[in-house]
Amino acid sequence: MTDDLTRLPGYQLAARLRAGDISSRDITAAHLDVAERQNPALNAWLTIDRELALADADAADARLGEARRGGEAAVDGLHPLLGLPIALKDLVSVEGRQCTAGSRILSGYVSPYDAHITERLRDVGAVILGKTNMDEFAMGSSTEHSAFGPTANPWALDRVPGGSSGGSAAAVAAYHAPFSIGTDTGGSIRQPAALCGIVGLKPTYGRVSRYGIVAFASSLDQIGPFARDSRDAAALLHAIAGRDDRDSTSAPAAVPDELLALPGDDEAASSLRGKRLGLPREYFVAGMEPGVEARVREAVAALEKAGATVEEVSLPHTDYGLATYYIVAPAEASANLARYDGIRYGPRLGDGDVLSNYLATRGQGFGAEVKRRVMLGTYALSAGYYDAYYLKAQKVRTLIKADFDAVFDAGFDALVAPTSPTVAFPLGARLADPVSMYLSDACTLPVNMAGLPGLSVPTGLSDGLPVGLQLIGAPWKELELFRLARGYEAVTAGAEWRGVEPPALTTAGDAGARTPAGAH
Amino acid sequence: MATLSRADVEHVAHLARLGLTDEELGRLEGQLNHIIEQYGILARLDTESIPPTAQTIELDNILRDDVPRPSLPVDAVLRNAAESAGGFVVVPAILGGAE
Numbered sequence: 001m002t003d004d005l006t007r008l009p010g011y012q013l014a015a016r017l018r019a020g021d022i023s024s025r026d027i028t029a030a031h032l033d034v035a036e037r038q039n040p041a042l043n044a045w046l047t048i049d050r051e052l053a054l055a056d057a058d059a060a061d062a063r064l065g066e067a068r069r070g071g072e073a074a075v076d077g078l079h080p081l082l083g084l085p086i087a088l089k090d091l092v093s094v095e096g097r098q099c100t101a102g103s104r105i106l107s108g109y110v111s112p113y114d115a116h117i118t119e120r121l122r123d124v125g126a127v128i129l130g131k132t133n134m135d136e137f138a139m140g141s142s143t144e145h146s147a148f149g150p151t152a153n154p155w156a157l158d159r160v161p162g163g164s165s166g167g168s169a170a171a172v173a174a175y176h177a178p179f180s181i182g183t184d185t186g187g188s189i190r191q192p193a194a195l196c197g198i199v200g201l202k203p204t205y206g207r208v209s210r211y212g213i214v215a216f217a218s219s220l221d222q223i224g225p226f227a228r229d230s231r232d233a234a235a236l237l238h239a240i241a242g243r244d245d246r247d248s249t250s251a252p253a254a255v256p257d258e259l260l261a262l263p264g265d266d267e268a269a270s271s272l273r274g275k276r277l278g279l280p281r282e283y284f285v286a287g288m289e290p291g292v293e294a295r296v297r298e299a300v301a302a303l304e305k306a307g308a309t310v311e312e313v314s315l316p317h318t319d320y321g322l323a324t325y326y327i328v329a330p331a332e333a334s335a336n337l338a339r340y341d342g343i344r345y346g347p348r349l350g351d352g353d354v355l356s357n358y359l360a361t362r363g364q365g366f367g368a369e370v371k372r373r374v375m376l377g378t379y380a381l382s383a384g385y386y387d388a389y390y391l392k393a394q395k396v397r398t399l400i401k402a403d404f405d406a407v408f409d410a411g412f413d414a415l416v417a418p419t420s421p422t423v424a425f426p427l428g429a430r431l432a433d434p435v436s437m438y439l440s441d442a443c444t445l446p447v448n449m450a451g452l453p454g455l456s457v458p459t460g461l462s463d464g465l466p467v468g469l470q471l472i473g474a475p476w477k478e479l480e481l482f483r484l485a486r487g488y489e490a491v492t493a494g495a496e497w498r499g500v501e502p503p504a505l506t507t508a509g510d511a512g513a514r515t516p517a518g519a520h
Numbered sequence: 521m522a523t524l525s526r527a528d529v530e531h532v533a534h535l536a537r538l539g540l541t542d543e544e545l546g547r548l549e550g551q552l553n554h555i556i557e558q559y560g561i562l563a564r565l566d567t568e569s570i571p572p573t574a575q576t577i578e579l580d581n582i583l584r585d586d587v588p589r590p591s592l593p594v595d596a597v598l599r600n601a602a603e604s605a606g607g608f609v610v611v612p613a614i615l616g617g618a619e
Binding site for chain 1: 522524528529532533535536537538539540541544548551552554555556558559560561562565567570571572573574575576577579582584592596597599600601602603609611612613614
């Protein structure tokens with residue numbers, strides 16, 4: 001019986017909760033049990049807060065009870081996320097809890113306040129199960145750069161879940177929670193969603209407030225939902241999106257309530273008819289696995305069969321995205337990470353002299369990838385190099401954005417592309433050469449550079465591992481992307497690969513306590 | 521594009537206030553140069569008349585009323601500090617000698 005609840009999508013749990021079949025406590029306990037049993041093998045969670053989660057569940061049950069006494073309108077007014085469990089990437093501030101950002105330099109730090117999205121999740125009555133593992137300071141594409149050991153992919157324990165939001169992706173893929181939160185700066189929601197076979201959205205830049213989210217690159221970071229169904233991901237976006245005075249980059253754009261009313265399979269199947277989709281030729285990058293390309297082209301055929309037109313388009317500056325991103329993001333990171341100095345929070349190392357304290361605290365507190373990027377960023381911004389690197393990259397960013405603007409101006413409803421050039425790669429495979437790791441994001445980072453919304457949905461398997469299909473929209477068009485995704489989910493509802501559960505879960509529950517691999 | 525010498529790497533590390541071991545400095549010299557080599561592709565583009573993009577959202581002059589509101593309580597803030605006393609964070613002396 002416990003396993004049944006974890007296999008239900010959020011919107012079905014919400015229906016059963018309202019029908020009075022089950023309580024939030026039932027739902028929460030079922031998910032906690034699975035998460036605790038499997039975490040030694042997966043290391044998806046840095047902390048599972050059982051007592052706090054059950055308290056949230058009891059509060060949600062009480063709220064539902066009170067609403068029932070208030071009548072049907074009161075119950076209808078409750079958000080679908082009420083009483084449902086969610087995992088938060090460990091860079092989201094939750095008052096009174098850890099917020100490591102996957103780093104030793106924030107060991108012992110306890111958030112003194114809630115992030116904006118945490119306040120929103122509390123407003124709607126969601127149940128926070130705990131904090132998930134991530135690449136340190138969101139810098140990575142595999143979760144191997146966490147100071148607390150890597151996370152394993154539920155599809156194969158010797159493979160990466162992707163990154164940097166690997167813990168949040170693995171937790172949802174493994175049925176520990178129907179919802180989780182990640183952040184995406186260069187692909188860190190979409191790529192792990194693809195590698196773990198789930199839905200992941202990077203909203204338009206400015207859609208979700210970054211207040212209380214540990215910053216990596218302030219002009220690129222966005223917070224977004226993971227789920228196993230686009231209806232759930234849309235409901236979570238609805239809960240967290242919207243203007244917040246404390247983040248001056250959060251936009252006053254209206255958040256459509258239609259995000260809570262995406263159609264079921266019967267209605268959704270016909271919604272692809274007449275949609276004009278663009279397939280950017282440059283996204284079939286060198287090094288793309290043939291199996292990934294095959295799944296994406298099959299998806300295109302399915303979309304066409306459902307009545308959409310798919311035309312090849314060109315985004316000519318795509319290949320400049322990697323260099324541009326790896327100048328802009330590290331530069332912004334070098335500024336954002338200057339605050340980690342052991343003065344106001346975190347361990348303070350060194351022999352008591354202020355300079356040697358900085359050198360020791362930061363030298364030992366940051367991992368290798370973080371130090372690499374801080375060095376790159378510092379160099380790109382330093383006197384004599386600013387024009388050649390940072391300013392140049394900002395100009396190329398204009399060209400990358402203009403490519404997308406031209407395609408949307410030409411009337412395309414969305415672009416369809418691969419999310420990741422490969423399926424999940426083996427743990428350790430890309431650690432020797434940083435650039436090989438950076439290539440994981442070739443199809444995702446241009447979307448961050450342009451500030452556009454990008455959604456990854458599962459589209460079959462290659463060699464038994466999930467492949468993701470990416471949908472890219474014009475600014476503020478998340479609802480349109482979710483409708484397209486819902487259409488795709490509907491026309492592939494009977495596909496054989498939809499009935500496959502991540503195989504590693506059958507063994508993940510049996511593993512004993514696992515020693516974390518340790519930071520490097 | 522320029523290549524980094526070992527001295528350059530040490531200089532950048534100092535600017536970033538990162539205390540690195542010899543081994544790290546040596547490894548970074550190779551890795552950083554390899555990454556910087558990838559930047560060379562940007563030189564192919566003529567961006568003379570292209571304006572830079574700092575942010576994609578096209579919001580201007582976001583203002584709010586200058587109304588004071590409560591900030592974090594001092595004790596909550598100090599709870600995370602390695603050393604605090606009398607409502608302040610204690611830090612190593614910056615200026616030498618008697619004040």
